Amino acid sequence: MRSPDSPVLTIDGLIKDVGPLASLDGKMLRVVSGLSMVAERGQVTALLGANGAGKTTTLECAQGLQKRTGGSISLLGEDPDTAGAQLRSRVGVMLQDGGLPPSARPIPLLRHIAGMYQNPMDIDALVQRLGIDQFSRTTVRRLSGGQKQRLALAAALVGNPEILFLDEPSAGLDPQSRQTVFDLIAELRDAGMGIILTTHLMDDAERLADYVYIIDGGHNVVEGTVAGLLQHDHTTDATVTDRTLFFDAPPGLDFTGVLGGALRVSESRSGSYSVTGELTPEDLAALTAWWAERNIMPASLRLEARSLEDVFLDISGRDVR
Numbered sequence: 001m002r003s004p005d006s007p008v009l010t011i012d013g014l015i016k017d018v019g020p021l022a023s024l025d026g027k028m029l030r031v032v033s034g035l036s037m038v039a040e041r042g043q044v045t046a047l048l049g050a051n052g053a054g055k056t057t058t059l060e061c062a063q064g065l066q067k068r069t070g071g072s073i074s075l076l077g078e079d080p081d082t083a084g085a086q087l088r089s090r091v092g093v094m095l096q097d098g099g100l101p102p103s104a105r106p107i108p109l110l111r112h113i114a115g116m117y118q119n120p121m122d123i124d125a126l127v128q129r130l131g132i133d134q135f136s137r138t139t140v141r142r143l144s145g146g147q148k149q150r151l152a153l154a155a156a157l158v159g160n161p162e163i164l165f166l167d168e169p170s171a172g173l174d175p176q177s178r179q180t181v182f183d184l185i186a187e188l189r190d191a192g193m194g195i196i197l198t199t200h201l202m203d204d205a206e207r208l209a210d211y212v213y214i215i216d217g218g219h220n221v222v223e224g225t226v227a228g229l230l231q232h233d234h235t236t237d238a239t240v241t242d243r244t245l246f247f248d249a250p251p252g253l254d255f256t257g258v259l260g261g262a263l264r265v266s267e268s269r270s271g272s273y274s275v276t277g278e279l280t281p282e283d284l285a286a287l288t289a290w291w292a293e294r295n296i297m298p299a300s301l302r303l304e305a306r307s308l309e310d311v312f313l314d315i316s317g318r319d320v321r
């Protein structure tokens with residue numbers, strides 16, 4: 001675990017039982033079992049897990065929306081189960097489904113929410129920044145998914161919170177809006193806000209997160225910085241610098257003896273090759289020299305590092321839950 005510098009959230013050994021459930025003959029079901037995490041100020045902390053891993057339950061316990069069965073939680077130094085309304089005003093929550101009133105129009109809604117806080121953000125700047133002015137006359141019920149998403153983010157930010165919970169913040173966003181939202185998240189992080197992100201999109205986590213917790217079955221599996229996770233193979237516990245080289249060239253080439261013995265070359269489709277393993281600059285030089293000798297010019301050439309998605313699939317397995 002990280003050394004807590006100035007954590008906005010500390011969860012230690014969280015346990016959550018739900019039920020009693022008829023499907024379990026009236027027994028309780030443990031959906032979170034001993035989960036621990038720390039989220040710091042000025043950082044984006046991502047909580048990743050497959051469907052049903054326990055992310056929503058954990059964050060709802062952290063926000064005081066569900067009562068925990070065991071363990072301890074400190075949200076901005078207070079226990080969310082017993083804290084008063086004062087704590088709520090320091091916490092921003094962006095839910096996937098917004099929870100926004102369907103007949104409201106965006107700007108009056110944001111002004112109304114701002115009225116509930118002592119130190120709200122500048123609404124005009126927020127509206128302009130998130131492009132909300134482009135749909136300010138439309139009621140919430142008629143907004144597109146991406147527009148609702150941007151409004152939900154604005155609503156979570158209006159109170160100028162110290163900690164911001166984001167559930168799938170880029171869901172439904174077009175590439176421009178996604179970039180706008182990511183830039184804003186990075187700025188808020190740099191200004192000292194503690195941001196907690198749950199997402200299924202590994203690319204989002206890779207781009208945004210300073211620190212990642214991967215959970216499964218209601219407990220921690222691995223944690224680390226994105227760079228640290230990418231360099232560690234959790235199935236073999238080894239340090240990896242794996243990259244995959246993809247290229248298209250004439251079909252049926254025989255690379256025997258061209259590359260180092262630990263590399264695997266496969267031709268997945270006719271003329272479509274991949275080389276996996278610890279590729280070195282010497283391997284690349286040997287390959288291109290071999291092409292040059294035979295006057296082979298590949299139609300495409302791509303080198304890809306291991307992604308967070310690869311790490312996640314190694315840990316959570318490749319079967320659908």
Ligand SMILES: Nc1ncnc2c1ncn2[C@@H]1O[C@H](COP(=O)(O)OP(=O)(O)OP(=O)(O)O)[C@@H](O)[C@H]1O
Pocket residue numbers: 018019021029031049050051052053054055056057058
């Ligand atoms: N009240 C409940 N009754 C029965 N099962 C529950 C209840 N609350 C949660 N669960 C189960 O606990 C597990 C964890 O649920 P949770 O919603 O926290 O997962 P999640 O990681 O957020 O999943 P997703 O990515 O699909 O949103 C799931 O298997 C869910 O079905």
